Amino acid sequence: xxxxxxxxxxxxxxxxxxxxxxxxxxxxxxxxxxxxxxxxxxxxxxxxxxxxxxxxxxxxxxxxxxxxxxxxxxxxxxxxxxxxxxxxxxxxxxxxxxxxxxxxxxxxxxxxxxxxxxxxxxxxxxxxxxxxxxxxxxxxxxxxxxxxxxxxxx
Amino acid sequence: xxxxxxxxxxxxxxxxxxxxxxxxxxxxxxxxxxxxxxxxxxxxxxxxxxxxxxxxxxxxxxxxxxxxxxxxxxxxxxxxxxxxxxxxxxxxxxxxxxxxxxxxxxxxxxxxxxxxxxxxxxxxxxxxxxxxxxxxxxxxxxxxxx
Amino acid sequence: xxxxxxxxxxxxxxxxxxxxxxxxxxxxxxxxxxxxxxxxxxxxxxxxxxxxxxxxxxxxxxxxxxxxxxxxxxxxxxxxxxxxxxxxxxxxxxxxxxxxxxxxxxxxxxxxxxxxxxxxxxxxxxxxxxxxxxxxxxxxxxxxxxxxxxxxxxxxxxxxxxxxxxxxxxxxxxxxxxxxxxxxxxxxxxxxxxxxxxxxxxxxxxxxxxxxxxxxxxxxxxxxxxxxxxxxxxxxxxxxxxxxxxxxxxxxxxxxxxxxxxxxxxxxxxxxxxxxxxxxxxxxxxxxxxxxxxxxxxxxxxxxxxxxxxxxxxxxxxxxxxxxxxxxxxxxxxxxxxxxxxxxxxxxxxxxxxxxxxxxxxxxxxxxxxxxxxxxxxxxxxxxxxxx
Numbered sequence: 001x002x003x004x005x006x007x008x009x010x011x012x013x014x015x016x017x018x019x020x021x022x023x024x025x026x027x028x029x030x031x032x033x034x035x036x037x038x039x040x041x042x043x044x045x046x047x048x049x050x051x052x053x054x055x056x057x058x059x060x061x062x063x064x065x066x067x068x069x070x071x072x073x074x075x076x077x078x079x080x081x082x083x084x085x086x087x088x089x090x091x092x093x094x095x096x097x098x099x100x101x102x103x104x105x106x107x108x109x110x111x112x113x114x115x116x117x118x119x120x121x122x123x124x125x126x127x128x129x130x131x132x133x134x135x136x137x138x139x140x141x142x143x144x145x146x147x148x149x150x151x152x153x154x
Numbered sequence: 155x156x157x158x159x160x161x162x163x164x165x166x167x168x169x170x171x172x173x174x175x176x177x178x179x180x181x182x183x184x185x186x187x188x189x190x191x192x193x194x195x196x197x198x199x200x201x202x203x204x205x206x207x208x209x210x211x212x213x214x215x216x217x218x219x220x221x222x223x224x225x226x227x228x229x230x231x232x233x234x235x236x237x238x239x240x241x242x243x244x245x246x247x248x249x250x251x252x253x254x255x256x257x258x259x260x261x262x263x264x265x266x267x268x269x270x271x272x273x274x275x276x277x278x279x280x281x282x283x284x285x286x287x288x289x290x291x292x293x294x295x296x297x298x299x300x
Numbered sequence: 301x302x303x304x305x306x307x308x309x310x311x312x313x314x315x316x317x318x319x320x321x322x323x324x325x326x327x328x329x330x331x332x333x334x335x336x337x338x339x340x341x342x343x344x345x346x347x348x349x350x351x352x353x354x355x356x357x358x359x360x361x362x363x364x365x366x367x368x369x370x371x372x373x374x375x376x377x378x379x380x381x382x383x384x385x386x387x388x389x390x391x392x393x394x395x396x397x398x399x400x401x402x403x404x405x406x407x408x409x410x411x412x413x414x415x416x417x418x419x420x421x422x423x424x425x426x427x428x429x430x431x432x433x434x435x436x437x438x439x440x441x442x443x444x445x446x447x448x449x450x451x452x453x454x455x456x457x458x459x460x461x462x463x464x465x466x467x468x469x470x471x472x473x474x475x476x477x478x479x480x481x482x483x484x485x486x487x488x489x490x491x492x493x494x495x496x497x498x499x500x501x502x503x504x505x506x507x508x509x510x511x512x513x514x515x516x517x518x519x520x521x522x523x524x525x526x527x528x529x530x531x532x533x534x535x536x537x538x539x540x541x542x543x544x545x546x547x548x549x550x551x552x553x554x555x556x557x558x559x560x561x562x563x564x565x566x567x568x569x570x571x572x573x574x575x576x577x578x579x580x581x582x583x584x585x586x587x588x589x590x591x592x593x594x595x596x597x598x599x600x601x602x603x604x605x606x607x608x609x610x611x612x613x614x615x616x617x618x619x620x621x622x623x624x625x626x627x628x629x630x631x632x633x634x635x636x637x638x639x640x641x642x643x644x645x646x647x648x649x650x651x652x653x654x655x656x657x658x659x660x661x662x663x664x665x666x667x668x669x670x671x672x673x674x675x676x677x678x679x680x681x682x683x684x685x686x687x688x
């Protein structure tokens with residue numbers, strides 16, 4: 001008896017997701033102003049980065065008027081150096097996925113560190129700064145990566 | 155305030171198994187230009203293409219597949235006049251549900267060599283086999299009236 | 301006998317071509333409408349049931365993680381229902397069962413879709429079918445598959461295209477009284493206009509087919525004691541059932557929905573109904589395509605097999621008739637798929653509550669909402685009554 005035959009094909013579907021006014025404003029600020037906005041919940045006063053249109057623990061609405069600028073600098077609160085290949089990878093290895101507490105934010109932003117000299121010196125609490133792309137389209141990848149700053153790091 | 159759209163193309167590759175019965179079904183269409191079906195051990199129906207269980211009584215099917223005619227009757231049909239992704243042919247074309255002689259269920263396929271207005275329910279139809287079969291549903295080019 | 305459960309609040313968003321809100325924000329909007337309707341607060345909700353499928357309509361897998369935060373789900377029991385096109389109906393039943401089981405006092409059930417987030421809803425829809433037999437180069441698609449059902453119905457019983465046009469006229473004109481409906485027609489819309497619409501897949505014309513909508517619906521279920529805290533009036537769940545059948549099983553006749561008959565028989569038994577045509581006052585069937593309405597009448601046991609067209613032609617299910625059907629405009633007028641089977645039940649409940657606005661039928665004390673999904677396979681039903 002032969003092995004069952006295999007059929008290979010691809011699911012390929014194009015989407016065009018609506019962002020809504022809050023995420024829309026966040027992406028616009030990345031593209032047009034090289035600025036990171038956070039959402040301040042009117043009830044708990046916490047600042048969510050990236051912003052959401054609901055503060056989930058408070059179940060409170062967040063509107064574009066609740067967006068506040070946060071720094072594009074902060075400290076690492078987590079990191080992992082990725083060595084394996086993945087189909088949808090944000091960069092070619094080696095790179096690190098990192099969590100950053102930007103100054104002014106109350107949540108961690110997930111992003112990347114790619115520069116080899118920074119990859120070697122990752123540690124909890126290290127100070128990092130965004131490196132912006134010169135050409136931006138309104139996505140989180142308008143920030144190419146975060147680099148360790150020279151100040152405040154060994 | 156601004157809103158926007160984020161475009162994204164989802165692309166996920168798959169490798170699906172035909173499973174035993176369907177592998178044999180397409181070997182038969184490719185090599186022998188014939189249909190085979192699976193017979194239910196309980197209700198004795200014959201299903202084409204062969205599934206893995208009887209969809210009516212959920213009993214197991216016999217392991218040996220049985221030959222089924224490549225002629226049958228056309229239970230229903232529709233002539234498609236608009237475009238959509240994945241359709242079997244360039245519109246206009248006619249899609250039908252055929253009950254092959256010896257089979258108990260619907261076999262969907264194209265119907266050609268007849269004007270839409272001349273199609274009748276229960277019309278007798280015959281499979282037209284592909285001279286260059288690859289081992290898939292297009293091993294049958296279409297069904298034509300007998 | 302299961303405990304008494306009422307639907308105490310309903311929210312239906314506008315059903316339209318493109319909502320600029322995200323999917324979670326759209327569900328949140330429906331939830332707020334339902335809470336407002338019930339006179340309840342977010343904290344009154346004990347559990348949440350989120351329906352959404354197939355996920356490839358929006359391209360977000362496990363959307364309950366995304367939607368949950370937006371519908372007060374933080375720290376609450378949350379359930380996801382995924383049953384393809386019938387998800388609105390299954391979610392409604394799951395919401396009811398959350399309360400009927402005794403586990404929760406108040407449950408918020410939500411269902412919806414943003415079909416227009418994808419370039420072509422057919423691409424997402426095609427992935428529900430067998431990849432080898434029914435997808436890449438041999439996809440029937442919803443319109444063609446239902447066209448096969450319609451043609452079978454016409455050739456088996458001798459009805460004509462005029463039947464489809466009559467259904468289209470009834471439901472499309474009715475949509476004019478429904479503020480949330482997607483497709484509205486001019487006041488003079490008639491059979492000739494319906495029959496003049498282009499043929500898509502015969503016998504289905506554009507006039508016989510549903511649109512592609514974005515919408516969400518929310519229904520709040522409560523037990524007897526919690527229902528007393530609501531703004532009211534409420535609609536009591538009298539019976540519910542869901543039954544499915546296979547796609548290409550032996551001797552299937554796609555114009556004879558035996559699964560629906562089975563579901564109806566069970567739901568009627570539970571509701572104490574012995575003669576549905578006489579005892580029901582209102583019905584919402586899932587008429588994604590016009591010819592389906594008379595076919596579903598037969599499945600619901602409102603008449604014998606083959607008599608659905610005659611029942612329609614008799615006028616009994618028109619506005620002002622003995623058993624009005626689909627006064628919301630039906631799925632023919634608005635179809636987000638995800639919300640649609642829930643909206644049929646919501647519309648039935650609204651009629652019982654007397655909250656159906658301009659589309660209200662007088663004196664509805666028993667109403668039924670239906671839904672279907674898959675390849676004409678999976679049927680869901682819920683019956684509401686004015687009395688507990």
